Structure formats: C-alpha cells, structure tokens
Amino acid sequence: MPDALSFDTLLIANRGEICVRIIRTCRELGIRTVAVYSDADRDALHVQMADEAVRIGPAPSNESYLRIDAILDAARATGAQAIHPGYGFLSENAGFARACAEAGIIFVGPSPEAIEQMGDKTSARELMRAAGVPMAPGTPDAIEDAEEAERVAGDIGYPVLVKAAAGGGGKGMRVVHRAEDFLSSFEMARSEAQSAFGDGRVYLEKYVVGPRHIEFQILADSHGNVVHLFERDCSIQRRHQKVVEEAPSSVLTPELRERMGAAAVAAAKACSYEGAGTIEFLLTSEMEFYFLEMNTRLQVEHPITEMITGLDLVAEQLRIASGATLGYSQNDLTINGHAIECRIYAEDVPGGFLPDPGPLFRHRSPDGTGVRVDTGVSEGGRVPIYYDPMIAKLIAWGEDRETALRRMRRALQDYMIVGVSTTIPFCASVIENPRFQTGEYSTAYVDNEFAIDAIEATDVEARIAVLAGLPSEGSDKALPKALRLEEDAPSRWLNRR
Known part of the structure; x- marks a missing residue:
C-alpha cells in the first residue's frame, strides 16, 4: 500500500459501475475493498469483485443503500477504516459524512459543512455571489409566497426557472415561459421538491435559452x-x-x-x-x-x-x-x-x-x-x-x-x-x-x-445472427416467447446499429 494512504480497507457505499470502478483503483493501490449489497444485487458484479461483501437490506434503496446505520455497521464488522460514497445515494448527504466522522471512519469526500453549504442551492448562490463568481439574475433566497414570486418573475423577465433549493437531477424544476402559467408551475415545482427531497423550498432564476x-x-x-x-x-x-x-x-x-x-x-x-x-x-x-x-x-x-x-x-x-x-x-x-x-x-x-x-x-x-x-x-x-x-x-x-x-x-x-x-x-x-x-x-x-x-431500424440480418446464438427452447436459459425469431422479435431486444 502506498505510504500516502492512511487506511488499508475501504468500504464502498454504493453499487453498480461506480463501485466496480472504485474497486479497480483500490486493487492497483493494494487496498482491500468491502462491497455492500441489497437483495436485488446479491449476484451483482460489484459483489463478485470486492474482497468482502455485506448484505445491508432488501431491494428498495431506502431499506439498503440509504441506510446509514447498516452501512456503518458493515464498516465496523469488516474493519473498514474509510468509506467511499461513489455518486448518488448518500454521496451528498452531510448527515452521512458527519456520522462517518463520529464513528471514527474516514469519509472520502468533503466536510459535512461544505456539503451543506453547496447542497442548498440558495446558500450556494449567496456564497458564490460573495466570492465574485458570475450569477444569473434571480432571487438570492428561497421564496415562499406565490404571489410575491409571480411579481419577482415579472421583474426578472420570462422565461424564468423555478428551481428546488435542495437536491438536483432535474427534480423540482419548472421552466415558465408565460406569466399565466407561473402560479401552477410554481406550485408543481414546490410539490415535486417536497416529494423528492423533503424540502419544498424553491427559488427563481432567469432561464437562459439554449445554453x-x-x-x-x-x-x-x-x-x-x-x-x-x-x-x-x-x-x-x-x-x-x-x-x-x-x-x-x-x-x-x-x-x-x-x-x-x-x-x-x-x-x-x-x-x-x-x-x-x-x-x-x-x-x-x-x-x-x-x-x-x-x-x-x-x-x-x-x-x-x-x-x-x-x-x-x-x-x-x-x-x-x-x-x-x-x-x-x-x-x-x-x-x-x-x-x-x-x-x-x-x-x-x-x-x-x-x-x-x-x-x-x-x-x-x-x-x-x-x-x-x-x-x-x-x-x-x-x-x-x-x-x-x-x-x-x-x-x-x-x-x-x-x-x-x-x-x-x-x-x-x-x-x-x-x-x-x-x-x-x-x-x-x-x-x-x-x-x-x-x-x-x-x-x-x-x-x-x-x-x-x-434512430436506424435494426436490420433483419443482424437480428438473425444474434438470435441464432442465443439459448434454445430446451435450455434452462431459454428465451422468453417475445424473443423467439418466429414471433418476429421486436428491434427493442437488439440494440445495435
């Protein structure tokens, strides 16, 4: 293990390709890896590749990959001194980063304070404005009153973007092109933000067309x-x-x-x-x-x-x-x-x-x-x-x-x-x-x-060539009926140009 590293066992609090990608780097560095998995991922590639794997719950992510207690228990049980969160799931959860620190486990990522500051879009905007980073016209803080928000939108000029203060990934976001659509879009954005992030706060920003x-x-x-x-x-x-x-x-x-x-x-x-x-x-x-x-x-x-x-x-x-x-x-x-x-x-x-x-x-x-x-x-x-x-x-x-x-x-x-x-x-x-x-x-x-x-249609010759190499009717891995050639398997089953 390189001298620069202070740990020899890393738990990866994620799944799929990012977990596999982290494991590969750890192998090069001589770091032992611990995977966690849900019931749906029992036979997944990341489970097979890690040095050790720990079940953390049923398939739904809120019962497995989002369970901070189960992940920390897995780290303690396997002797992992550090946790890499990957992306998604708990990777931008300040509470998880703080829980790792309290458990004496290195969180491979920024401090809980930095996650909180930059994860909240309104506080991030305020911080960036103070740092002199260029900002699009918009409200400096979350705005609660729908009628006040409508007035501000008119001042900014349409189109405007109603955007969740917490979270990301396009959730809690509405582009409003006309004043008559503003109030309904504002309420939909708030409702979606509350559902997705447990935080219904939104702010307004000038919508940049075609950036x-x-x-x-x-x-x-x-x-x-x-x-x-x-x-x-x-x-x-x-x-x-x-x-x-x-x-x-x-x-x-x-x-x-x-x-x-x-x-x-x-x-x-x-x-x-x-x-x-x-x-x-x-x-x-x-x-x-x-x-x-x-x-x-x-x-x-x-x-x-x-x-x-x-x-x-x-x-x-x-x-x-x-x-x-x-x-x-x-x-x-x-x-x-x-x-x-x-x-x-x-x-x-x-x-x-x-x-x-x-x-x-x-x-x-x-x-x-x-x-x-x-x-x-x-x-x-x-x-x-x-x-x-x-x-x-x-x-x-x-x-x-x-x-x-x-x-x-x-x-x-x-x-x-x-x-x-x-x-x-x-x-x-x-x-x-x-x-x-x-x-x-x-x-x-x-x-x-x-x-x-x-999107080009799949050609018949390519489909025949691929389907000809798939398991036969008598195999225990036989294809479902929709895939059999005589049923004219639709091009959705073969993704190849």
Whole structure:
C-alpha cells in the first residue's frame, strides 16, 4: 500500500459501475475493498469483485443503500477504516459524512459543512455571489409566497426557472415561459421538491435559452491547494440529465477556459472544499457564463477528464482523504487529446427515455485503441427495476476531436446488448448529427435536433445472427416467447446499429 494512504480497507457505499470502478483503483493501490449489497444485487458484479461483501437490506434503496446505520455497521464488522460514497445515494448527504466522522471512519469526500453549504442551492448562490463568481439574475433566497414570486418573475423577465433549493437531477424544476402559467408551475415545482427531497423550498432564476452546460472538475486538498482539471461539455441531455459528454469543450477559447477555471477554483475555496468536486456553469451564446451549482462528489462523467489529463480521480480522492497534498500546481496540468462519453442506459428512447429494466441476454462491450467501458453488469445478469438504469459508460479518446468521434462511432457499432432497450441508438444518432460533429449544439439538442426516425431500424440480418446464438427452447436459459425469431422479435431486444 502506498505510504500516502492512511487506511488499508475501504468500504464502498454504493453499487453498480461506480463501485466496480472504485474497486479497480483500490486493487492497483493494494487496498482491500468491502462491497455492500441489497437483495436485488446479491449476484451483482460489484459483489463478485470486492474482497468482502455485506448484505445491508432488501431491494428498495431506502431499506439498503440509504441506510446509514447498516452501512456503518458493515464498516465496523469488516474493519473498514474509510468509506467511499461513489455518486448518488448518500454521496451528498452531510448527515452521512458527519456520522462517518463520529464513528471514527474516514469519509472520502468533503466536510459535512461544505456539503451543506453547496447542497442548498440558495446558500450556494449567496456564497458564490460573495466570492465574485458570475450569477444569473434571480432571487438570492428561497421564496415562499406565490404571489410575491409571480411579481419577482415579472421583474426578472420570462422565461424564468423555478428551481428546488435542495437536491438536483432535474427534480423540482419548472421552466415558465408565460406569466399565466407561473402560479401552477410554481406550485408543481414546490410539490415535486417536497416529494423528492423533503424540502419544498424553491427559488427563481432567469432561464437562459439554449445554453451550453459546461462544468469544471476541481481537486482540493486539506492544505489549501486547489486546481481545476479543465472542463467537460455536458449539453446533450434529456429531462435535464446528461447522456453524452465531451472534454474539452469545442467552444471554449483559451482565455475563456482560464476565466471559467479561475471562477471554479474561487468557488471551491469559498466553501473550504476538500476532495473532488464539480462546478457547473451555463454558457450563453454570447459566451457569458453563470454559476449553476456545485456537485460535492465524483461525477458520473469523470472518466473523460481522466482520459485527457492522465489522472486517476479515485486515486486522487483517496490520497486527499489520507491528508496528502496534491503534489502539483495548475501550471503542471495540460489537456492531452479529446474524449467523449456516452451513457448507456436501459431506456426506451422512442417511449420518452423511460427506464426499461430487465435481463441482459447479451452484453458484449467494445474494445480497441482509445476505447474504455465502465460497467457494473455482466452478460446473464439483470438491470434491476429499483435503481438508476445505467448499464455502462462508453468512453472514446483520440488525439483530436475528429479521432475521438470516429472511435466512438465504431465503438457504438460494436456494442451489442440484447434483452432491454438502450440509449445506444440515440447516442449513435448524436454522433452522426452534423451540428454535434461541428460542435454547434446546446442543452436544447433533444428538443430541436433529435427525431425518432434518426434512430436506424435494426436490420433483419443482424437480428438473425444474434438470435441464432442465443439459448434454445430446451435450455434452462431459454428465451422468453417475445424473443423467439418466429414471433418476429421486436428491434427493442437488439440494440445495435
């Protein structure tokens, strides 16, 4: 185990691909890993790969992966001195970070105070305003009175965004284009925020039409050193959630990158941040940028930053949590090449990107030069109904953006999944889109550019070839009736261009 680390056993309070990804780094560093699992994940890949695994409850996340007591009990029982929360679940829960500290266990992440400051959108906005980070026009605090909110919206000017003060992921968010729709949208946003986060507070912000979603990865140690690892462009989204990301952005000039990076570092310093985090901005068509929010955890899309910087962000998190200094300055960091990530979800794209959990009769991921696949599933497993339907993250790197695009196109063609609908055809349509290829796109891409007929239909020859290799009628793994060739298995079962 490297001298810089102060622990030799790490419990990963998560599941799926992020758990598998953390385990791989721990293996390289000689750290023993402990996985936790629900009943739905008893045979999951992360359980198989960890050195030890502990059951923490039934399938629903509020009875397993969100149970702080069960996770801490598992850490004590296995001798884990540190806990990595991954992303989602308890990763941005200040109470969990505080409970770890009280139990004498290292939390691989920022302090509870930083999580609280940046997790509450109104307090984060106030802090960023004081730090001089550019902000979009809006209310400095949560606003309770609906009629007062309607008056303020009129002053800001439509369209406006009604946004939950707590949480994220597009929940508790409503775009209001007309004054006559404001009151109903305001109440819906409050109701959804209360349901999703147990906190119905909302605030108002000027809605920027057709912006780019640009985020900066930052690393900060406990000795006051903060650097940014450049930007990721996350503008291809559905339901305010990212699907395709790239690094670096195709539109940032060196001067704008420097200014945005400096703002990201200032944001991290303002909350005395430690660990890996992300400062998210909206970039207008006039190249003005505004603070959006901070994610106080490792991001789903962190691999593309790793590909262009050569850093292992999980390893950096573990070093920082052990009290080590970064060991490098901003001037030591450079961008090497270009990387693109496509999130492969089990989703019914024509049906509105709705989750489509189910069995993975085939899961054959691509490989080759410049291609990386981070996944938490294996062939013969299932995408459970209880959790996020992500199957994998497909990453392609090249010496330049054109090379990365070519490799991603080939990787998507080679990716074979049978059993569930996926976002592979959607991602392929994005890569082929002329506006994406020229870098001229925004967060309005799905609304303005995407059409269902852009997804190529599965050809009969490919379907026959795949189905011919699946288990036969007499096998104990025989296909369900809907998959048998004579029943004309629908193209949803085969996601391949």
